[in-house]
Amino acid sequence: MDRRQFCKTSFAASLAVGTPFLAGCGRRAATEASIPAVSLDGAEIELSNAAIQELSQALSGPMILSGHPEYDRARTIWNGMHDKRPALIVRPANSTDVSHAVSFARDHNLLLAVRGGGHSWPGKSVCDGGLMIDLSQMNGVMVDRDTQRARAQGGALLGQLDAASLAQGMVTTAGVVSHTGVGGYTLGGGFGRLNRKYGLTVDNVRGAEIITADGEVRRISADQEPDLFWAIRGGGGNFGVVTEFEYQLHPFERNVLSGSIVWPIENARDVLEYYAEAAESYSDEMYVGPVMARNPDLGDVIVMDVVYNGDPSEGEKELAALRAVATPAVDGVMIQDYMVMQTINDVAFGHGIRSYAKNGMIKEWSQGLVDALIEAYDPRVFLANHVAGGAVKRVGETDTAFTHRNAEIMLVFASGWQDAEMDDELIAATRAYYTAIEPFMGGYYDNIDFDGAEAAGNYGPAYARLARIKGQYDPGNLFRLNSNIEPAAG
Ligand SMILES: Cc1cc2nc3c(=O)[nH]c(=O)nc-3n(C[C@H](O)[C@H](O)[C@H](O)COP(=O)(O)OP(=O)(O)OC[C@H]3O[C@@H](n4cnc5c(N)ncnc54)[C@H](O)[C@@H]3O)c2cc1C
The missing domain is CATH 3.30.465.10 (Uridine Diphospho-n-acetylenolpyruvylglucosamine Reductase; domain 3)
Structure with a gap:
C-alpha cells in the first residue's frame, strides 16, 4: 500500500508528532405552518410554526433550522460517518434555555439529542428530525x-x-x-x-x-x-x-517525564511479553500503554506512550527495563509539558474523518492475549489503549455507576478514513481484529462503542x-x- 493509499485508509502511529489518525431561526419556520419532525419512537410528526416561534422567543441563545447559514456546521459532529438533519437545533446560552428546550422536546414527544463536544463515536449527539441541544456555547x-x-x-x-x-x-x-x-x-x-x-x-x-x-x-x-x-x-x-x-x-508539576518509545513491529512480541509481565507492578505514577499501527514514515510499529506523574528520576528507573527490551527506533521520552502529550493526537484524530471503533476490558495479561494481538494485527486498524488499575481499581464496583473496576487495561480498535466507499472494508477490518481479541475481554467502555441490546448487561x-x-x-x-x-x- 503506498503512502497516499495508507493516508486514505487508516490510522497511523507516530511519536514526536503524535499519532496520525487517517487511514436566530431559519427562514423556513417563518413561512410554513409546520415542519416535519420525528417523535421519540421514530414516528413522523409535525411541529407547528407557532410552537417553534414560542420556543425561539423564550430562548436567550439561538435556534437554528434547516436553511439557516449555521445549520450545516451546527449539525456536524466529530465522526464524519454521521450525516443527520435535526428538525431544530438549540444553542443554549444558559441553564434556563436548556430547561426550555428539554420541556419542548418532552411536551411534543420529540426525539432529543444532546451534544457536548460532539465526539460520540456512534453519533448519538445528533439525530434526524428531532431537537438537538448543542451545548457548544456553554463552555466556560x-x-x-x-x-x-x-x-x-x-x-x-x-x-x-x-x-x-x-x-x-x-x-x-x-x-x-x-x-x-x-x-x-x-x-x-x-x-x-x-x-x-x-x-x-x-x-x-x-x-x-x-x-x-x-x-x-x-x-x-x-x-x-x-x-x-x-x-x-x-x-x-x-x-x-x-x-x-x-x-x-x-x-x-506540569513538566513531567513523558513521550513515546517506538520499536519496529518485529519487536512487538518482545515488548508485549515484557509489558504483560510488568504491567501490574508499575507504580500509580506511571502511565505506560501499548499502541500498534502503521506509521507513514516508520512503517508498522509498536509504541509505548508514557507519562510519569512524579519525580522524573524515579520514572526513569521504572522505564529502564522496558527500554532495554529492544533498541527503540525512536525514544521520545523526556521532561516536557504535560500538555504536549495531552494534545499530541489532536490533529491525527481531527474532526470530520470517518471512523469506527470497538473496545473491551482486559482483566489480565496472558501469553494467549499477546499471541492473539500479534497474529490479528491489521495495519488498517489502530490498536490503542486506556490503562486502568491503580486508583481506578481501588474504587468499589458499585460506588459509582461505572462498574468495570477490575480491568487492567481497555483495548481500543479504531479505524479512520475519508472515502465513504471504504466504510464496509474498514468497519469489517476493525470488527475482525476486535473479534480475535474478544475471548480475552470482559465488558466494554460504552463511551467508545455500544450496542443497544447489550447495554443492560454491560x-x-x-x-x-x-x-x-x-x-x-x-x-x-x-x-x-x-x-x-x-x-x-x-
Ligand atoms: C477522538 C476521540 C478521543 C477520545 N479519547 C478518550 C479518552 O482519552 N478517554 C475516554 O475516556 N474517552 C475518550 N473518548 C470517548 C469519549 O469519552 C466519548 O466519545 C464521549 O462521549 C465524548 O463526549 P462528547 O461530549 O464530546 O460527546 P457527544 O457526542 O457530545 O456526546 C456523547 C454522548 O454524551 C451525551 N452528552 C454529552 N454531553 C452531555 C451533557 N452535558 N449532558 C448530558 N449528556 C451529554 C450525548 O447525548 C451523547 O449520548 C474519545 C473519543 C474520541 C472520538
Whole structure:
C-alpha cells in the first residue's frame, strides 16, 4: 500500500508528532405552518410554526433550522460517518434555555439529542428530525485555587479543563484528545493518563448541575439528590442535560517525564511479553500503554506512550527495563509539558474523518492475549489503549455507576478514513481484529462503542439501581440517544 493509499485508509502511529489518525431561526419556520419532525419512537410528526416561534422567543441563545447559514456546521459532529438533519437545533446560552428546550422536546414527544463536544463515536449527539441541544456555547471553565475545584460547563472541551487547571498549578484526570467534550466523556467514566493516580474522571466529580426531563434545574452532589449524583457518574447521558460539572483538582508539576518509545513491529512480541509481565507492578505514577499501527514514515510499529506523574528520576528507573527490551527506533521520552502529550493526537484524530471503533476490558495479561494481538494485527486498524488499575481499581464496583473496576487495561480498535466507499472494508477490518481479541475481554467502555441490546448487561451490578433512578427522573425515556437504560416502572 503506498503512502497516499495508507493516508486514505487508516490510522497511523507516530511519536514526536503524535499519532496520525487517517487511514436566530431559519427562514423556513417563518413561512410554513409546520415542519416535519420525528417523535421519540421514530414516528413522523409535525411541529407547528407557532410552537417553534414560542420556543425561539423564550430562548436567550439561538435556534437554528434547516436553511439557516449555521445549520450545516451546527449539525456536524466529530465522526464524519454521521450525516443527520435535526428538525431544530438549540444553542443554549444558559441553564434556563436548556430547561426550555428539554420541556419542548418532552411536551411534543420529540426525539432529543444532546451534544457536548460532539465526539460520540456512534453519533448519538445528533439525530434526524428531532431537537438537538448543542451545548457548544456553554463552555466556560472556572478554577478555584483555594478549594482546588474546577467548574466546567457541559459544553466545555477537555483541553479547556486541562488548560484552566494547569494555569493554577493543578490538574484532574482528562482524556487523550483535547477537543473531546467534558460532557459525554465524564458521564461515561473518563479515562486519561493520570487515572492510576487520581482515578477516573467520575471519581473526581464532586457536584453537578443537571436539567432533568421535567425541566427542573437541579444541583446535585453526594448530599443533594445522592441517587442521581451516583447515576451520572458512569450512567452516561441517561438522566438529563448536565450544564456544569464540579471537579476535584490535584496539585501538579506540569513538566513531567513523558513521550513515546517506538520499536519496529518485529519487536512487538518482545515488548508485549515484557509489558504483560510488568504491567501490574508499575507504580500509580506511571502511565505506560501499548499502541500498534502503521506509521507513514516508520512503517508498522509498536509504541509505548508514557507519562510519569512524579519525580522524573524515579520514572526513569521504572522505564529502564522496558527500554532495554529492544533498541527503540525512536525514544521520545523526556521532561516536557504535560500538555504536549495531552494534545499530541489532536490533529491525527481531527474532526470530520470517518471512523469506527470497538473496545473491551482486559482483566489480565496472558501469553494467549499477546499471541492473539500479534497474529490479528491489521495495519488498517489502530490498536490503542486506556490503562486502568491503580486508583481506578481501588474504587468499589458499585460506588459509582461505572462498574468495570477490575480491568487492567481497555483495548481500543479504531479505524479512520475519508472515502465513504471504504466504510464496509474498514468497519469489517476493525470488527475482525476486535473479534480475535474478544475471548480475552470482559465488558466494554460504552463511551467508545455500544450496542443497544447489550447495554443492560454491560452496566452489570449497577443496572437495577440505574433503571430505578431512570424511572424516577426520566420515566418517558426522553434521554434515549445514549447507552440506554430502560426506566423501571415506579
Ligand atoms: C477522538 C476521540 C478521543 C477520545 N479519547 C478518550 C479518552 O482519552 N478517554 C475516554 O475516556 N474517552 C475518550 N473518548 C470517548 C469519549 O469519552 C466519548 O466519545 C464521549 O462521549 C465524548 O463526549 P462528547 O461530549 O464530546 O460527546 P457527544 O457526542 O457530545 O456526546 C456523547 C454522548 O454524551 C451525551 N452528552 C454529552 N454531553 C452531555 C451533557 N452535558 N449532558 C448530558 N449528556 C451529554 C450525548 O447525548 C451523547 O449520548 C474519545 C473519543 C474520541 C472520538
